[in-house]
Amino acid sequence: MKVRFWGVRGSIPAPGPETNRYGGNTSCVSITTATGGLVIIDMGTGLMHLGATLMASAFGKGAGRAAILLSHTHWDHIQGLGFFPPVFVPGNEITLWGPGGSDHVLEGILEGQMDPNFSPLQTLKNFSASFEIRAVQVGVPFEVQGLTVTARLHPHGGTSALAFRLEEAGRVFVYASDVGYADGVPDAESIAFYRGADVLLHDTTYKPEDQATRRNRGFSAYDEACAAARAAGVGRLVTFHYDQDYTDDDVDGIVASCRALLAGTAIEVVPAREGDELAI
Numbered sequence: 001m002k003v004r005f006w007g008v009r010g011s012i013p014a015p016g017p018e019t020n021r022y023g024g025n026t027s028c029v030s031i032t033t034a035t036g037g038l039v040i041i042d043m044g045t046g047l048m049h050l051g052a053t054l055m056a057s058a059f060g061k062g063a064g065r066a067a068i069l070l071s072h073t074h075w076d077h078i079q080g081l082g083f084f085p086p087v088f089v090p091g092n093e094i095t096l097w098g099p100g101g102s103d104h105v106l107e108g109i110l111e112g113q114m115d116p117n118f119s120p121l122q123t124l125k126n127f128s129a130s131f132e133i134r135a136v137q138v139g140v141p142f143e144v145q146g147l148t149v150t151a152r153l154h155p156h157g158g159t160s161a162l163a164f165r166l167e168e169a170g171r172v173f174v175y176a177s178d179v180g181y182a183d184g185v186p187d188a189e190s191i192a193f194y195r196g197a198d199v200l201l202h203d204t205t206y207k208p209e210d211q212a213t214r215r216n217r218g219f220s221a222y223d224e225a226c227a228a229a230r231a232a233g234v235g236r237l238v239t240f241h242y243d244q245d246y247t248d249d250d251v252d253g254i255v256a257s258c259r260a261l262l263a264g265t266a267i268e269v270v271p272a273r274e275g276d277e278l279a280i
């Protein structure tokens with residue numbers, strides 16, 4: 001698997017000179033499989049840039065195939081959808097897997113985003129590509145683009161979000177963003193889900209001192225991500241979903257703090273940064 005970061009910011013896009021190095025786009029990650037398949041996780045504003053890049057490939061000719069895994073439907077995970085050029089090319093086939101419990105409920109939520117009060121697109125039916133919407137069955141492995149995917153629900157403030165465990169030929173990538181553990185302690189079920197991953201991408205939304213006043217928002221501070229990585233014995237921890245108010249220097253500090261917390265372990269800390277690619 002090759003993982004590429006298109007948006008690494010949380011909650012709302014944060015472009016500007018102080019966020020240029022890590023990037024200001026919201027959550028979007030692509031995975032290219034060993035056999036050339038494409039899986040996209042989350043549809044934040046980073047999806048727009050991924051889409052522009054894809055238009056130079058089969059997606060520009062109406063022959064593209066991709067799967068999208070959607071963790072949850074907060075703005076910073078869906079706002080790129082209407083700006084993803086491949087959906088406007090007839091012949092492309094895109095399947096979206098996400099939360100909601102039923103295909104109908106999930107489609108209704110995403111239709112709401114396209115309502116004329118929010119978007120000139122008016123309805124998902126204006127997409128020219130095939131755009132199939134499927135609700136994930138939590139805990140039941142399924143195949144997308146040659147990867148085996150398992151999803152689980154974790155707490156996210158007043159709601160929940162899906163974490164995804166992707167496996168290909170013995171390699172494991174776990175995407176666990178927007179998770180707010182009860183009392184700030186990663187629970188046993190979460191640790192079991194992350195166990196032995198080659199790469200764990202985990203939100204490091206906050207510094208602990210900022211999270212202390214915002215715990216009900218349902219995000220992790222970097223020390224919780226490190227605790228989860230250590231308990232699960234992962235190979236690499238990817239920091240992700242940085243708070244919109246943090247500058248690049250703040251993110252440098254988060255990454256350095258993670259490295260200090262995990263010093264003496266075999267866990268490598270890799271900061272998610274727009275445009276970077278990671279081989280697993």
Ligand SMILES: [Zn+2]
Binds near residue numbers: 010027074178241
């Ligand atoms: Zn988010």
